Amino acid sequence: MRKLLLLAVVCGTFTGCANLGVKPWEREVLAREDMQLDANALDTAFDDHIYFSKEGASGGRGFGGGGCGCN
Amino acid sequence: MAENDLKIGAALAAATCSLLGVATPATSVAAEAPSKWDIESAFLFYGESDSRVKDLSLSAQAARDFGDDRKLGLDLSVDSLTGASPNGAIATGGAQTFTSPSGRAVYSTPAGEIPLDGTFHDTRFALNGNWSQPFARLYTLNAGLGFSSEFDYQHIGGNFGITRDFNQRNTTLSAAFAYAQDTIKPVGGLPAPLALMPDAVNDDEDGRPPNRLGGNDSKNVMDLLLGVTQVLGRHTVMRVNYSYSDSSGYLTDPYKILSVVDPVTGDLVGRTPAPGESGPTGVYRFESRPDSRRKQGLYAEMRHDFSGKVLQVGYRYSTDDWEVDSHTLESRLRLPLGESSYLEPHVRYYTQSAASFYQYSLANTAPLPQFASADARLSEMSAVTLGLKYGRATAGGNEWNARLEFYRQTARAPADQLIGNQVGNAQMPDFDAVILQFGYHFKL
Numbered sequence: 001m002r003k004l005l006l007l008a009v010v011c012g013t014f015t016g017c018a019n020l021g022v023k024p025w026e027r028e029v030l031a032r033e034d035m036q037l038d039a040n041a042l043d044t045a046f047d048d049h050i051y052f053s054k055e056g057a058s059g060g061r062g063f064g065g066g067g068c069g070c071n
Numbered sequence: 072m073a074e075n076d077l078k079i080g081a082a083l084a085a086a087t088c089s090l091l092g093v094a095t096p097a098t099s100v101a102a103e104a105p106s107k108w109d110i111e112s113a114f115l116f117y118g119e120s121d122s123r124v125k126d127l128s129l130s131a132q133a134a135r136d137f138g139d140d141r142k143l144g145l146d147l148s149v150d151s152l153t154g155a156s157p158n159g160a161i162a163t164g165g166a167q168t169f170t171s172p173s174g175r176a177v178y179s180t181p182a183g184e185i186p187l188d189g190t191f192h193d194t195r196f197a198l199n200g201n202w203s204q205p206f207a208r209l210y211t212l213n214a215g216l217g218f219s220s221e222f223d224y225q226h227i228g229g230n231f232g233i234t235r236d237f238n239q240r241n242t243t244l245s246a247a248f249a250y251a252q253d254t255i256k257p258v259g260g261l262p263a264p265l266a267l268m269p270d271a272v273n274d275d276e277d278g279r280p281p282n283r284l285g286g287n288d289s290k291n292v293m294d295l296l297l298g299v300t301q302v303l304g305r306h307t308v309m310r311v312n313y314s315y316s317d318s319s320g321y322l323t324d325p326y327k328i329l330s331v332v333d334p335v336t337g338d339l340v341g342r343t344p345a346p347g348e349s350g351p352t353g354v355y356r357f358e359s360r361p362d363s364r365r366k367q368g369l370y371a372e373m374r375h376d377f378s379g380k381v382l383q384v385g386y387r388y389s390t391d392d393w394e395v396d397s398h399t400l401e402s403r404l405r406l407p408l409g410e411s412s413y414l415e416p417h418v419r420y421y422t423q424s425a426a427s428f429y430q431y432s433l434a435n436t437a438p439l440p441q442f443a444s445a446d447a448r449l450s451e452m453s454a455v456t457l458g459l460k461y462g463r464a465t466a467g468g469n470e471w472n473a474r475l476e477f478y479r480q481t482a483r484a485p486a487d488q489l490i491g492n493q494v495g496n497a498q499m500p501d502f503d504a505v506i507l508q509f510g511y512h513f514k515l
Contacts, residue, residue, distance in 0.1 A: 021241025021302045029306050034381045034405055034413075035374055037300065037310055042111045042132050042510060043460070043474065045146070050117060050126075050506070054480065056423045056448050057389040057397035060314050060370035063230050063249045063294055 113510035155189035157500035159445035174280025257325035264359030270350030290320030337490035452482035
C-alpha cells in the first residue's frame, strides 16, 4: 500500500512537471543572462568561501572550490 | 570547425544579400562572431572589525565555448590573509599570555578582551578546471579537477556529473559526485587532542614542541549532489538540490584551544611558567573534534522576472551528525536603471545550532570529554548580511560592477554551560565585517 502511494506521488510529481514549463519559443525572458541560475557565479564563489570560513555549515548549492583559509 | 561554419554562414549571407540586391551587412556578420573567452574577474577586500582577519583576493573565472555546447571553465584565485583570529579562550579579568601555534613564542591579551592570535598570515592559490559536453541527445556530462594550496593546507579534488533534460528541456535532473583529499600541516605540528598548552620552547631547540603528535595529517571529503531544475513559466525558474557530504580524517582546528576554569567560580585556573621559561599564565587545552562528519542539505532557489526586475530567493537547510543544524535565507533583487546599468540589493540571514561538543570552557575537576571545542563557529549563532551591487555595461558589451556588503555575526553563550562568575559576564567573539568587491566582465 505504501509503495503504491509512493508510486502515485512520484508519478504525480512527474506528471505535474510535464504540465509545467514553456514552449521553446516562449523562452525569451528565461534566456536572459540575469535569469540564469548560475549568474553572479563569481560573487557566489567569494561568498561561499567567506561563509565556509566563518560559519559551521557550508555547501548545498554546488561543490566548493576547496581549501581552508579558516582563520 | 565553428569558425568554418561561420565563414560558410557569412558566405551564405553575402550570397543571399547579393541575390536579394541589398548591401551586404558585413559589420553585423562580424559582430556575431563568437568571442573565444568569457571572463569574469574581480578584486575583493574582506575586513573584520577590531583588527581581526583581513583578506585581499583576486579571482577570475574564464569560460570558453568550443561549439556544440562543449565548454571549458577555468577558475583561478589568489588570497592573502592577515590579522588576528580568536583562539577559543575566554576573556578574563586579568591579562593572559599564550604560547603561539609554532610553540616557540608567546603572545598576550589585555584584561577583559577576547584572546586573539595575531601570529598567522597566509597566502592561498586555487585553480579549478571543468569540462562539460553533451553526451547524447538530452544528456550532458561534466568533469573537473581542483587544487588549492596554503602554507599549512593543501587540497586536491575531482568531480564528475551528469544531467538529463526532460519535458522539452523544462525539467533537468542532475547528479554529481566529488572527492577531495586535503593535507593539513599545522605550524608547530599537530597538537595532541585536549593536551595542555606547554611553555614555549627556545627557537634554537631542534625537534617538535611538547604535546605534538606529528607533522601532518589528512582529511577526505566525499560529496554527492542531486538536483532538479524546473522552468515554472515564462518568467520563473527554480532548482532544488539535495546534498550529502562525508568528511573523515583530521577535522580538528589545530590552532584552537579551550580555557580550563575553576568548577565553582568559573575563573581561569592560573599557571606559572617554569623558571627561566616563557609560557601560558593560565591553563589551556588544545581542542579535539571527531574524525568524521556527515552532512545533509536541502537547497532551493528561485528566479522570477517582474517585467525586467529579477527577484532571486534561496533557502538552505543543513543538518549533520555534529548536531550543527542551520537555516540560510537569501535574496537579491536586480533593478535595471535605464538601458545599461542595474542596482542589486542583497540580504542574507543565517542561523545555526551549536555542535554537540561545543564547550565555552572546561571545568578543572570534570573528567575530560572525548571531544571539545570552544570555536565560536561551532556555537549557537546567527549572522546577517546586507549588501548593494551596482553594475554598468560598457559600449563594447562588457560590464564593470562594484559591490559593498556588511556582515554581522552574533554568537550566543550557552547558558547551561556557564559557571559561577561567567554568568552575566560571558563574552562571545562577535564581529562585523565589510566586503568590498570590484569586478569586470569581458570577452576576449
